[in-house]
Amino acid sequence: MIKVSPDIAGIIPYPPGKPMEELERELGIKGSIKLASNENPLGPSPKAVAAIRKGLEKIQRYPDGAGYYLREALAEKWKVEPSQVIIGNGSNEIIELLVRTFILPGDEAIMADPSFSLYPLVVTTGHGKPVQIPLKEGRHDLAQMAKAITPKTKLIFVCNPNNPTGTMVDKREVARFLLRVPKRILVIFDEAYAEYATDPDFPQTIDSLREGASVIFLRTFSKIYGLAGLRIGYGISRPEVIDYMNRVRQPFNTNLPAQQGALAALSDEAHVSKSLRINQEGKEFLCRQFDEMGLSYFRSETNFIYFNLNGSEPALGKKVFTALLHKGVIIRHLEGRHLRVTIGLPKENRRFIQSLKEVLSLK
Numbered sequence: 001m002i003k004v005s006p007d008i009a010g011i012i013p014y015p016p017g018k019p020m021e022e023l024e025r026e027l028g029i030k031g032s033i034k035l036a037s038n039e040n041p042l043g044p045s046p047k048a049v050a051a052i053r054k055g056l057e058k059i060q061r062y063p064d065g066a067g068y069y070l071r072e073a074l075a076e077k078w079k080v081e082p083s084q085v086i087i088g089n090g091s092n093e094i095i096e097l098l099v100r101t102f103i104l105p106g107d108e109a110i111m112a113d114p115s116f117s118l119y120p121l122v123v124t125t126g127h128g129k130p131v132q133i134p135l136k137e138g139r140h141d142l143a144q145m146a147k148a149i150t151p152k153t154k155l156i157f158v159c160n161p162n163n164p165t166g167t168m169v170d171k172r173e174v175a176r177f178l179l180r181v182p183k184r185i186l187v188i189f190d191e192a193y194a195e196y197a198t199d200p201d202f203p204q205t206i207d208s209l210r211e212g213a214s215v216i217f218l219r220t221f222s223k224i225y226g227l228a229g230l231r232i233g234y235g236i237s238r239p240e241v242i243d244y245m246n247r248v249r250q251p252f253n254t255n256l257p258a259q260q261g262a263l264a265a266l267s268d269e270a271h272v273s274k275s276l277r278i279n280q281e282g283k284e285f286l287c288r289q290f291d292e293m294g295l296s297y298f299r300s301e302t303n304f305i306y307f308n309l310n311g312s313e314p315a316l317g318k319k320v321f322t323a324l325l326h327k328g329v330i331i332r333h334l335e336g337r338h339l340r341v342t343i344g345l346p347k348e349n350r351r352f353i354q355s356l357k358e359v360l361s362l363k
């Protein structure tokens, strides 16, 4: 039998979700709605779709491995050099590249818990050690994260706003934190949902980068830009950090339609504004409904809400999740009585609330 490292043998496989069509067939339902993966319910920009179609006509060619035009456009947007931009097959790939580039066996990576589940997985498969620091009242506990730094710490993940809680740490907290982090450590700000954050105190990581902090920030086209199925995201940092990552990445890591779709999506500011407006209205509606139902939730700076069911029965979350599933409303169960719902279109939000009320009154 082929041998595998104990780090990999010890991983619990991620349970793959079923395609919606398959789930509907199994449950004998139709017209279900998916509010589980924080995608944009409006869909992609029509301009992006047109650009993707155009890209398909040249699909016999390998893509531009350096992503020249997209990197130029991103450099222009952020007022940095193209050498400071890396694009990836989703920001997930950039997270993986960071670990493969910088983690040596036994190095530590500090992260919050709960946070994006990919971080501990990627660090473990990269033979590093995830150091998980519990959230404090649903938010990153940056003071404890700074205290957890050891000579072995190489990376620190700050998911801002955080998935799954939707909460953020603000610019003053981040500035204080960065003062405590030695320059030999790279701080990764995963800002997959930053375009949804409306709090004026949301940190501008680009400013920390300009001031010389050892940081990279990651953005994605999977969320507000509505291109999750294309798989494209990017990171911005100091040129030497990007240079090392470029040595590790596959030469053609992002595909041609994705590069062209992303470029078009970036220029369609009206679609982004509309997506943000619909999200804000949906968030206000859902929060009002949760208030009326007496359910607690964390204040969200994202396109999803983490909420709690009342009562002492720890299995309630799973039960409610399953009952909603049978009504064709797919959300995410986290643990115990905690659930996460993606903010959808108005009629999806109404259907979710109606179904939740029905399910809870059955208790």
Ligand SMILES: Cc1ncc(COP(=O)(O)O)c(C=O)c1O
Pocket (backbone or CB within 6 Å): 037, 038, 089, 090, 091, 092, 093, 116, 159, 162, 163, 190, 192, 219, 220, 221, 222, 228, 231, 232, 233
């Ligand atoms: C916090 C966070 N980072 C990164 C990603 C991955 O994004 P991408 O689709 O760009 O790989 C997600 C996706 O859900 C996320 O929640």
